[in-house]
Each structure stands twice: as C-alpha cells, then as structure tokens.
Amino acid sequence: MKHYLDEMPLYVAGELDEKTSKALEDHIAQCESCREELNLWQAMAQTVREEDSRVIAPANAAQIALVKIRKLEDKRLPSWRMPLFSGLRKPLMGAINLLRVQALMVRHDMWPAVAGVMILSVIVALISKQYRVIAFVGPLVAAASLAGMSGPGQDAAYELTASTPTSAWKILLARLSVVSAYNLGISLLASAAMLLIIPADLLGLFILGWLAPMAFLSCLALLLSVWIGTNNAIVLAYGLWLLQYFRISIMFNGTAGLPAWDAFITAYQRFWESPTLLLAVAAAMLTATLFSTRFTDHRLAQYQA
Amino acid sequence: MAPELLHDQELLRRIAAKDEDALKELYGIYGQRLFAYALRVTNDEARAEDAVQEALIVIWQKAGGFRSEGRPIAWILGIVHNTALKSLRHRTERISNVMENSLVAADLSPEEHLQVNQQANLLHQGLKGLSPEHREALELIFYQGLSLEEAARVCLCPVGTIKSRLSYARQRLKGLMNRAEAGK
Numbered sequence: 001m002k003h004y005l006d007e008m009p010l011y012v013a014g015e016l017d018e019k020t021s022k023a024l025e026d027h028i029a030q031c032e033s034c035r036e037e038l039n040l041w042q043a044m045a046q047t048v049r050e051e052d053s054r055v056i057a058p059a060n061a062a063q064i065a066l067v068k069i070r071k072l073e074d075k076r077l078p079s080w081r082m083p084l085f086s087g088l089r090k091p092l093m094g095a096i097n098l099l100r101v102q103a104l105m106v107r108h109d110m111w112p113a114v115a116g117v118m119i120l121s122v123i124v125a126l127i128s129k130q131y132r133v134i135a136f137v138g139p140l141v142a143a144a145s146l147a148g149m150s151g152p153g154q155d156a157a158y159e160l161t162a163s164t165p166t167s168a169w170k171i172l173l174a175r176l177s178v179v180s181a182y183n184l185g186i187s188l189l190a191s192a193a194m195l196l197i198i199p200a201d202l203l204g205l206f207i208l209g210w211l212a213p214m215a216f217l218s219c220l221a222l223l224l225s226v227w228i229g230t231n232n233a234i235v236l237a238y239g240l241w242l243l244q245y246f247r248i249s250i251m252f253n254g255t256a257g258l259p260a261w262d263a264f265i266t267a268y269q270r271f272w273e274s275p276t277l278l279l280a281v282a283a284a285m286l287t288a289t290l291f292s293t294r295f296t297d298h299r300l301a302q303y304q305a
Numbered sequence: 306m307a308p309e310l311l312h313d314q315e316l317l318r319r320i321a322a323k324d325e326d327a328l329k330e331l332y333g334i335y336g337q338r339l340f341a342y343a344l345r346v347t348n349d350e351a352r353a354e355d356a357v358q359e360a361l362i363v364i365w366q367k368a369g370g371f372r373s374e375g376r377p378i379a380w381i382l383g384i385v386h387n388t389a390l391k392s393l394r395h396r397t398e399r400i401s402n403v404m405e406n407s408l409v410a411a412d413l414s415p416e417e418h419l420q421v422n423q424q425a426n427l428l429h430q431g432l433k434g435l436s437p438e439h440r441e442a443l444e445l446i447f448y449q450g451l452s453l454e455e456a457a458r459v460c461l462c463p464v465g466t467i468k469s470r471l472s473y474a475r476q477r478l479k480g481l482m483n484r485a486e487a488g489k
Contacts, residue, residue, distance in 0.1 A: 064358050
C-alpha cells in the first residue's frame with residue numbers, strides 16, 4: 001500500500017494535483033498512521049502561517065533602503081557628480097588613454113632630438129644676441145618632428161597601428177596633439193630664455209611671430225609626409241620655409257639682382273608674417289591630412305610587399 | 306497572464322528605470338512577506354530588517370536583469386534568501402551550534418517540558434530550533450505559497466533537497482513532540 005508520505009507537505013500547501021490529492025484522501029481514510037502524519041504536517045503549516053501572519057514589517061525599510069541607495073550612487077560619482085560630466089567622462093578617459101598610448105608609439109629618439117636642437121638654438125641665440133634664431137629654428141624642428149611621426153619607415157609598430165580597430169585619423173590626430181604640445185612647450189621655454197636678451201613686454205609679440213609659421217609648417221610637413229613620405233616632406237617644407245630668405249640683392253651683395261624675384265620674395269615674406277592666413281591654411285591642411293588617412297592605407301600593403 | 310503577475314513585472318520594470326515610488330509600492334505589497342521570510346531565516350529581527358533593506362538595494366540595482374522566466378516574487382525571495390544568509394554569515398558563533406543548543410534546551414529542560422505541553426507551543430519552539438535551511442523550506446512552501454521548483458530556485462538547490470529538508474524538519478519536530486509526550 002502506498003503511503004503518500006512525500007506528497008503530504010504539497011497536499012497541505014495546496015500544491016498537489018487533483019488526482020493525487022484524491023488518492024491521498026482515500027488513503028488517509030483507511031490508514032491511521034498516515035492520518036496522524038497528515039495532522040502533523042497540517043499543524044506545522046498552521047504554526048508557520050500563524051507565526052508569520054503576526055509578523056509586522058518595519059514601515060520605513062523602503063525609505064531607509066532608498067537613502068542607502070542614494071549614498072551608494074553618490075559614492076560612485078566621486079568627482080563627476082554633474083550628469084553632464086558623468087556623460088563626458090567615458091569619451092574623455094578614452095581620449096586621454098589614446099594620447100598616452102600614442103605618445104609611447106612615437107619614435108623615442110624624437111623627444112631628445114627636438115629638445116637638443118632647441119637647447120643649441122637657445123645657446124646660439126644668447127651668444128649672438130639674435131633672438132630670431134628661435135623663431136627660425138622652432139618651425140623647422142616642429143615640421144621635422146611631425147613629418148617623422150608616423151608611416152612605415154618611422155613607426156616601429158606600423159603594422160600593428162594599421163591593423164588596430166582605432167581609426168587611422170584618430171591615431172594621427174592623437175600623435176599630432178602629443179608631438180605638437182611637446183614642440184610648443186619646448187619652443188615656449190626657449191622663448192622664455194630669450195628674456196635674457198629682450199625686454200619682457202616684447203615676449204608676447206615674439207611668441208606670436210613664430211607660432212603661426214610653426215603651425216603652418218607642421219601641418220604642411222604632416223600632410224606631405226602622409227602622401228610622399230617623411231624625407232620628401234621635410235625637404236619640401238624646409239625649402240618653402242627657407243625660400244623667404246632667398247633675396248638675390250642681399251645674397252649677392254652689391255648687385256641689382258632680379259627686381260621681379262625680390263618683389264615676389266617680399267610678397268612671400270608677407271605671407272609668412274600673416275598669422276590669420278597661416279592658421280587658416282594650417283587648419284585646412286590638417287583637415288585634409290586627417291581625411292587623407294582614408295586613402296593612404298594602401299601603403300601598408302606596399303610596405304609589406 | 307494573471308493581472309497580479311503583470312503588475313509585479315511592471316513594478317520591476319519601473320524599478321529598473323529608477324522609479325523610487327515603484328520600490329516603495331513593491332515594499333508596500335510584499336514587505337510583510339519579505340520580512341517574515343528574512344525573520345524565519347535569521348531568527349533575529351534586527352538582522353531580518355537589515356536583510357530586507359539590503360535586498361531592496363539589490364532589487365534596485367538588478368531589476369533590469371529580471372527575465373520573465375518565473376514569478377517576480379520568487380526572484381525577489383531569492384534575493385532575500387541571499388541577503389539573509391549573508392547577514393547570518395557575519396555572526397561570530399556558528400549557526401548550527403546555536404540551533405542545536407536551543408533545540409537541546411527545549412528538549413531536556415523540565416521547565417521547558419511544562420511550557421511546551423501543548424502541540425502549538427512545541428511546534429513553535431521546534432521551528433525555532435531548526436536550522437535556517439529547514440525553516441526556510443517550510444516557510445517558502447507553507448507561507449510564501451511557492452512550488453517546490455520555485456523554492457528550489459530561491460534556495461539555489463535541487464528540488465530533491467527541498468523535499469529532504471521538509472522531511473527532515475518533520476522528523477525533528479515529530480521527535481521533539483514524542484520526547485515531550487514521553488516526559489509528561
């Protein structure tokens with residue numbers, strides 16, 4: 001005879017199906033020990049229900065929990081409490097990370113080379129008392145460092161860089177930002193050193209004098225390096241920069257020279273002294289450079305071949 | 306789908322959307338059951354209150370992860386199960402010893418014999434003497450109205466374990482009552 005011992009708690013809880021419940025009830029009517037067993041289960045269930053129904057829940061548990069929740073959520077926003085900043089945090093951290101990584105990818109010998117050339121320029125400028133040396137050398141150094149910043153011949157991890165999921169233009173912009181910030185910082189320090197030979201109120205004008213040419217020449221060198229390679233870019237950028245000093249009447253002292261050429265050089269020099277124009281063209285070249293990265297990926301295949 | 310079930314799912318959806326009123330409403334509906342369950346597991350009002358508050362915080366954080374695979378109340382009781390057991394783990398004394406001692410005291414003391422001479426009192430004392438796992442099995446089936454499968458999901462154990470816990474609880478309580486009868 002089946003005693004339905006396992007089914008009894010489910011029967012008491014009302015969880016037993018109708019057919020088994022009927023079979024259990026029929027069995028109980030005949031089996032005294034099972035009737036006692038069922039009585040015990042019913043008493044247990046009754047006791048549990050009575051005890052629980054007397055329990056009174058604390059009225060303010062939800063409010064206390066919400067206070068704790070707010071505290072927890074405040075802790076998660078240590079310095080970015082404003083929703084606007086919390087939304088910007090992720091892309092900002094991503095950009096900082098990209099800059100940090102790309103700073104490591106730039107040729108390591110570039111950093112001391114730039115600093116070394118600028119230190120020499122400062123020494124020469126101070127000895128000769130010619131502060132213009134800094135304004136002459138600064139753009140050249142900046143152009144060279146940017147032209148040698150990326151590309152198969154310059155980037156030890158070029159294949160890795162080319163196959164990374166980060167867009168080529170983002171990588172180029174990150175490197176451009178890091179190297180340009182470095183060049184700018186070094187040139188500003190060199191300019192500050194010129195305070196030894198120029199009055200303090202001239203410093204601002206002096207800095208503005210090399211800032212726009214530096215931006216122009218840097219962007220030009222970068223654009224050219226993407227299309228025709230680092231070495232060609234440096235030669236062409238340097239040539240364009242030095243051209244302004246090729247005034248025949250001065251080079252060949254005492255000769256009449258070529259008036260048309262000298263007139264051209266005068267106009268050309270005026271171009272290098274127009275900061276607004278230089279910066280506008282620099283911005284256009286930078287945009288063109290970043291856009292160019294879409295069409296210059298084939299260089300990886302050439303390099304591998 | 307039952308309206309009650311739909312309403313509970315809607316409450317969880319609102320909580321996932323960080324609606325504070327929804328959390329208060331949920332507690333208004335189920336607070337008594339949650340506290341009774343936590344009290345049954347912990348045997349201690351302060352710990353039960355902490356466990357319920359902690360469970361509400363977890364519900365707030367994880368409501369978005371609720372998948373409509375079962376009744377929301379079973380999912381919620383599963384969270385209370387975890388927070389209540391967590392509060393017990395912080396005790397300095399081992400639970401089994403506490404429970405065992407209280408059961409022995411109920412079993413052997415002559416004063417206790419006098420007090421528990423009625424079945425209801427015996428069961429009341431006996432329930433307190435059970436371990437948290439056995440008390441919660443009785444609680445989930447008889448008070449919370451969960452099926453064996455739901456109770457198993459709440460306790461993160463097989464259905465067979467719930468059955469054996471119920472059976473063990475019955476044996477302990479019956480043994481206690483038999484000894485009380487014999488001592489009269």
